[in-house]
Amino acid sequence: MAVESGEPDLQFRDPEKAEQLTDRLEALMDDIGERVTIMHVCGSHEQAIAKYGLRSLLPDGLTIRMGPGCPVCVTDMPEVDEAVALAEEGKIVATYGDMLRVPGTEKSLDDAKADGADVRVVYSASEAAEIAEEEDEEVVFFATGFETTAAPTAAVLTAAPPENFSILSAHKYVPPAMEVVAELPDTDVDGFLAAGHAATITGYGLFEEFVEDYEVPTVVGGFEPIDILFGLAKLLEFIRDDEPGLANAYQRCVSEEGNVPAKETMWDVFETTTGEWRGIAQIPEANLVLREEYSQYDARGRFDIDVDTTSSNPLTEECLCGEIMAGKADPDDCALFGEECTPQDPVGACMVSSEGPCKIWLEYGGQPDI
Amino acid sequence: MSDEQEVITEAHGAGSGQMRELIEELAVSRFESDDAETDVPLAALDDGSVHRLANGGGSVVVTTDSHVVTPLFFRGGDIGRLAVAGTVNDLAMMGATEPTALTCSLIVESGTPVDTVERVMESMRETSEEAGAPITTGDTKVMGSGEIDTLAINTTGVGIVQQGGHVPDAGLSPGDKLIVTGTVGDHGISLLSEREGFDFEGDLQSDVAPVNDLVAAAMDAGKITAMKDPTRGGLATSLNEMASKGGVGLEIDERSIPVSGAVASAGEVLGIEPLNVANEGKVVLGVASEDADAVLEAIRNHPQGADAAIVGEAVDDHVGRVILDTGFGNRYLTEPEGEQLPRIC
Ligand code: SF4
Ligand code: SF4
Numbered sequence: 001m002a003v004e005s006g007e008p009d010l011q012f013r014d015p016e017k018a019e020q021l022t023d024r025l026e027a028l029m030d031d032i033g034e035r036v037t038i039m040h041v042c043g044s045h046e047q048a049i050a051k052y053g054l055r056s057l058l059p060d061g062l063t064i065r066m067g068p069g070c071p072v073c074v075t076d077m078p079e080v081d082e083a084v085a086l087a088e089e090g091k092i093v094a095t096y097g098d099m100l101r102v103p104g105t106e107k108s109l110d111d112a113k114a115d116g117a118d119v120r121v122v123y124s125a126s127e128a129a130e131i132a133e134e135e136d137e138e139v140v141f142f143a144t145g146f147e148t149t150a151a152p153t154a155a156v157l158t159a160a161p162p163e164n165f166s167i168l169s170a171h172k173y174v175p176p177a178m179e180v181v182a183e184l185p186d187t188d189v190d191g192f193l194a195a196g197h198a199a200t201i202t203g204y205g206l207f208e209e210f211v212e213d214y215e216v217p218t219v220v221g222g223f224e225p226i227d228i229l230f231g232l233a234k235l236l237e238f239i240r241d242d243e244p245g246l247a248n249a250y251q252r253c254v255s256e257e258g259n260v261p262a263k264e265t266m267w268d269v270f271e272t273t274t275g276e277w278r279g280i281a282q283i284p285e286a287n288l289v290l291r292e293e294y295s296q297y298d299a300r301g302r303f304d305i306d307v308d309t310t311s312s313n314p315l316t317e318e319c320l321c322g323e324i325m326a327g328k329a330d331p332d333d334c335a336l337f338g339e340e341c342t343p344q345d346p347v348g349a350c351m352v353s354s355e356g357p358c359k360i361w362l363e364y365g366g367q368p369d370i
Numbered sequence: 371m372s373d374e375q376e377v378i379t380e381a382h383g384a385g386s387g388q389m390r391e392l393i394e395e396l397a398v399s400r401f402e403s404d405d406a407e408t409d410v411p412l413a414a415l416d417d418g419s420v421h422r423l424a425n426g427g428g429s430v431v432v433t434t435d436s437h438v439v440t441p442l443f444f445r446g447g448d449i450g451r452l453a454v455a456g457t458v459n460d461l462a463m464m465g466a467t468e469p470t471a472l473t474c475s476l477i478v479e480s481g482t483p484v485d486t487v488e489r490v491m492e493s494m495r496e497t498s499e500e501a502g503a504p505i506t507t508g509d510t511k512v513m514g515s516g517e518i519d520t521l522a523i524n525t526t527g528v529g530i531v532q533q534g535g536h537v538p539d540a541g542l543s544p545g546d547k548l549i550v551t552g553t554v555g556d557h558g559i560s561l562l563s564e565r566e567g568f569d570f571e572g573d574l575q576s577d578v579a580p581v582n583d584l585v586a587a588a589m590d591a592g593k594i595t596a597m598k599d600p601t602r603g604g605l606a607t608s609l610n611e612m613a614s615k616g617g618v619g620l621e622i623d624e625r626s627i628p629v630s631g632a633v634a635s636a637g638e639v640l641g642i643e644p645l646n647v648a649n650e651g652k653v654v655l656g657v658a659s660e661d662a663d664a665v666l667e668a669i670r671n672h673p674q675g676a677d678a679a680i681v682g683e684a685v686d687d688h689v690g691r692v693i694l695d696t697g698f699g700n701r702y703l704t705e706p707e708g709e710q711l712p713r714i715c
Contacts, residue, residue, distance in 0.1 A: 015697045053699030225698045343707045344388070354641050365702025 014226065021229035022057045028236035029059040037063045037188055038235055039327045041178060042195030043070035043355020044223050050364035052225040064232075065327040068177045069195060071145040072098045072353030073325060074277040079170040080104035081307040083142040086168065086299060087117035092135060093168075094128035095142035096149075097121040098353040101346060105307075109142075125153040125167070132165035140299045143167045146174050147201040150288055151262040154269035157290075157297050168299040171288035173272055174198050175210060180283050182214040187327040191217040191235040193228070196250040201266070203258025204248045215244040222250035269294050278349055279322025319348035324357050331361040338362050388707075390415060410464065410538055414615075417463040417598070418527075420536045429533050433460040434526040442490065442520060445560055446575030447650070449523060450493035455650060457527040458501040458580040459599045463653070465537040466529025467586035469503035475524040476508070481515045490521065501580035503527070537589075541596035542616030544686040547662035551584060551653045551669055552577070552677040553630045554605045555637060558647020563636050574632045579651035584674045588653075591668035592661025599653050604646045606692070607705045608654050614690040616656075622682035625697045646706035656684065 029036065040046065046066045049055060055064065068074050081104040087093040093109065100110040100121065113119040118137075122128045128141035143153045150171040157167070174195065181187055194207060204220045211218050217238035221231030231249040238245045248254055268291070275287030290298045299305070318336055323329040331337050331350070341347040343359055350358040378392070398413050405411070409429060410420040418433030437453040454472065461469050474494060478487060498505050556577040563574060581599065588594060596616060600608040605627070613620045629637075629644050637644045651674065657665045662680060669675035694703040 018698045050701065051696070053694070053696045053701035056699035056701065225696075362707060363704060365704045 017226050018057070018229055021226065021233055022059075024233050025057075025062065025229070025236060026059045028233065028240055029062055031240045032236065035061045035063070036190045036236065036239060037065060037327070038191045038193055038232060039065050039067040039181065039187075039189045040193035040195070040221070041067040041069040041174060042193075042197065043073075043353065043357075043360070044197060045069065045193060045195065045221065045228065046357055046360050047355065048223045048225065048228055050360050053364075054225060054228060057229075058232075062232075062236075064193075065189075065330075066324065066357045067181050067189075067192075067327055068277055068280055068325040069174075070325075070350070070353050070355035070357070071149070071172060072096075072102060073321060073349045073356050074172060074177075074280065075099070075102060075144050075170045075349065076276045076278045077103070077105050078276075078307055079144075079168075080108065081106075082300070082305050083109055083140075083168055084112045084117075085305050085307050086140050086303060087112045087119050088115075089303070090118075091138045091140045091303070092118045092120060092131065093140050093142055094120045094122045094131055096123070096144060098355075099142060099144055101343075101352050102349045103346060103352075125149070125156040129156050129161040129165050132162040136164070138164050138166070138303075140303075141165070141167045142170065144170045144172075146172055146195075147198045147266065150270060151201050151259070151266045154266045155262070157269050157294050158265055161297070166297045166299040166302050167290070169270070169287075169289055171270065172275075172277065173286050173288055175202075175206060176272075176286035177277060177280070177283050178210060179214060180281055180286075181326060182210075182216050184326055184328075189216060189327055190239055191219070193231050193235065194218050194220045196220055196222045196227070196254060199248075199250070199254045199258065201259050201262050203256050203263075204246065204254055205256040206258070207246050211244050211246045217244050217246075219247045220250050220254050222253065277325075279319070280325055319350075321348035321350040321358070324350060330366075331358040332366050334358070409534070409536060414538065414540065416539045417460040418466075420464060420531070422533055426533055428530045429536060431461055431464045431466040431529045431531055431536065432526070433457060433464070434524065435460060436522060436524040438519065438522045439561070440519070440565065442486070444564055444576055446557075447578035448490060448493050449521060450490035451497045451578050452650060453523040453525045454494050454497040454501065454503065454505075455578050455580045456601070457525040458497075458503050458582050459650075459653075461527045461529040462580075462582040462585040463537070463597050463599050464529070465531045465535055465585075465589065465594075465597075467582040467589065468529065469501065469582065470528045470530060471506040472498060472503050472528075473524075473526040474505050474508035475526075476510045477518055477522045477524075478510065478512050479515055479518050479520050480512050482520050487521065490523070494523075497580060501582055503580070503582075537594050537597045538615075539596055539598055539612055540615035540617075542612055542618045542620075542656045542684045543595065544618055544684050545659045546595050546618075546656040546684040547659050547680050548609070548612075548620065548622070548682045548684070549588075549655045549657055549662070549666055549669065550605065550627060550679060550681050551581070551588075551655070551675045552651070553628045553633065554600065554649055554652060555629055555633045555644025555647050557650045558604060559633045559636050559640070559642065559644055562640060562642060562647065566640070568636070568639070574636055577649060577651035579674065581651055581653055581674060584669065584672045585653060587668045587672045587675075588655060588657075588665050592665040593658040594655050594665070595658060596656035597653060600649045602648050603705060604644075604648060605654060606643070606645045606703050609692045609703060610690075610705045612654070612656065613684075613692050616684065617689055618684040618686065619688035619690070620682055620692040621685050621695065622692060622703060623695045623697075625695075626679050626681045628677040628679050643706070645703065654681075659683070
């Protein structure tokens with residue numbers, strides 16, 4: 001398996017280059033001669049694709065689907081319930097803004113806040129630790145996100161944060177989820193466009209084993225329109241040549257080994273465990289929990305969190321989030337899309353986050369036939 | 371799904387579809403009248419209403435607006451300037467570029483320093499002078515502490531246009547060109563970054579200003595068929611409204627929309643589209659295609675219009691929708707939903 005280089009000198013937003021690349025995609029699709037489905041695994045990819053109208057440029061027969069690529073979307077309901085329970089018990093709960101409106105079984109953090117709980121929006125784990133320095137109360141950071149945010153959370157814990165600080169980890173680790181999706185029977189993914197941000201931490205080398213084991217071509221891609229088209233062209237080349245290869249189409253940010261110190265810190269602090277990804281499945285080794293050495297900062301050990309997860313919102317049964325993130329449906333296949341389910345009043349998590357596929361489709365007009 | 375009582379939420383105030391639905395349900399259905407002398411009634415949900423005077427003596431334009439903003443004083447302006455400019459601009463959007471009179475109604479939270487109110491009043495005086503819009507009557511109420519947030523201002527404006535000389539939102543026809551009078555997103559992105567505590571380098575500041583003089587220059591230069599000031603909901607919302615009210619489609623070239631470098635990069639950091647946030651000193655005009663160049667030139671020659679550009683045109687396809695050519699592919703430009711929140715990662 002060859003790891004290819006050869007990222008050309010990209011003018012990230014040069015429409016002429018874009019045209020050359022779309023011609024290339026056409027030609028490759030002609031060579032391939034059958035339908036191709038590419039899955040990307042990052043909300044920012046979906047955003048760029050929708051924002052620049054890239055789907056309207058794709059040759060017939062080439063479909064891009066979104067995988068489980070938004071950390072907000074895959075945070076499970078009981079995890080939200082835990083955060084809500086802590087907030088309702090009087091702890092200060094700090095988290096990223098996107099998490100506020102994600103519905104738990106009964107309530108979101110926003111609801112808890114409206115009822116008087118102290119819920120604060122932060123932009124980083126370190127900002128949450130700063131709150132703990134200023135306040136006497138217990139401060140719990142509801143820590144969500146993939147490698148890109150798990151590494152900074154870990155860094156805060158290694159820097160001896162205040163005693164009244166702890167984290168409720170809902171951090172997740174992407175590669176095992178790709179394995180699960182690659183194996184889903186009715187998800188037919190011919191290639192993966194892997195998340196460039198996450199790979200800046202983990203390095204593209206991480207995917208070597210994945211490509212070998214699952215024989216699916218994988219390309220790490222950046223987020224500018226040209227990055228994405230270039231990544232797609234690379235994938236189509238692999239598919240045409242029937243070669244499950246790995247390439248890095250985001251060389252200006254991603255190296256083979258990634259950010260080694262950040263990675264080391266992350267694995268010093270966290271270990272993987274099996275856990276539920278909302279709407280998708282139980283995924284082995286894809287949730288990050290604190291190691292024994294850091295248990296003093298683990299909100300789950302420190303407080304007795306009592307959540308009742310028996311009731312469920314009947315509407316959520318119609319929610320297709322799981323199908324969408326498994327690459328089996330598009331947001332506008334969902335009967336609730338834009339009607340009962342809107343960013344103000346979301347039914348599923350995919351309508352909440354700015355990286356959520358349903359929110360993105362609503363915002364950018366979905367997949368226009370134009 | 372539940373019998374919970376329906377309540378007003380902040381999203382209802384964000385200026386797009388949800389807000390229109392609410393207004394239609396609460397107000398239009400009740401206040402609507404079929405007065406033949408009304409050229410632009412409430413139901414048009416335009417920037418103001420237009421009523422004919424007897425004997426061809428012109429038409430009266432009336433508009434009203436309440437203003438709240440956090441913080442009260444922001445980079446580039448304050449609530450007083452906003453209140454005057456907002457109403458002057460609403461009159462101008464109907465074609466009434468020489469306001470006859472404005473009102474000023476204050477609601478103040480008890481405990482507010484007199485000095486604060488004084489600064490706001492002084493700013494209102496300056497802005498009304500700048501716009502040539504005299505403030506001629508008003509009202510003051512004081513509410514208990516915590517009952518409102520410091521200060522709210524209502525301004526109502528009255529102006530006169532020639533009969534039939536008003537400019538509606540709904541006037542676009544296929545072929546009309548669309549002109550934006552300057553960079554978009556300045557007010558919204560600047561306020562949002564100030565509120566979120568981001569200290570972006572560069573000259574991020576609100577564009578709040580009266581635009582009646584600029585609009586007068588444009589109207590003198592050619593036929594303006596439709597006009598809106600893209601305040602709440604931004605350019606995206608205004609364009610969608612103009613498309614659906616006019617029964618046309620719009621084709622917009624994203625690359626020609628003026629956006630300042632500072633706004634573009636702050637928008638990227640925040641994850642907020644400059645096209646989706648408020649402007650307080652910009653106009654989007656529909657212009658008959660043969661007049662487009664002359665109107666553009668007149669706008670560019672005005673001190674407030676140096677960055678003006680033709681951004682697209684009305685077409686008879688995809689009625690009610692706005693197609694954005696991003697320079698790469700095409701997509702729909704939709705109205706933003708609810709308040710715009712900065713992203714997480
Ligand atoms: S956390 Fe970063 S890499 Fe992951 S989905 Fe979000 S933007 Fe993509
Ligand atoms: S539209 Fe709403 S309910 Fe449907 S899949 Fe998306 S988030 Fe779920």
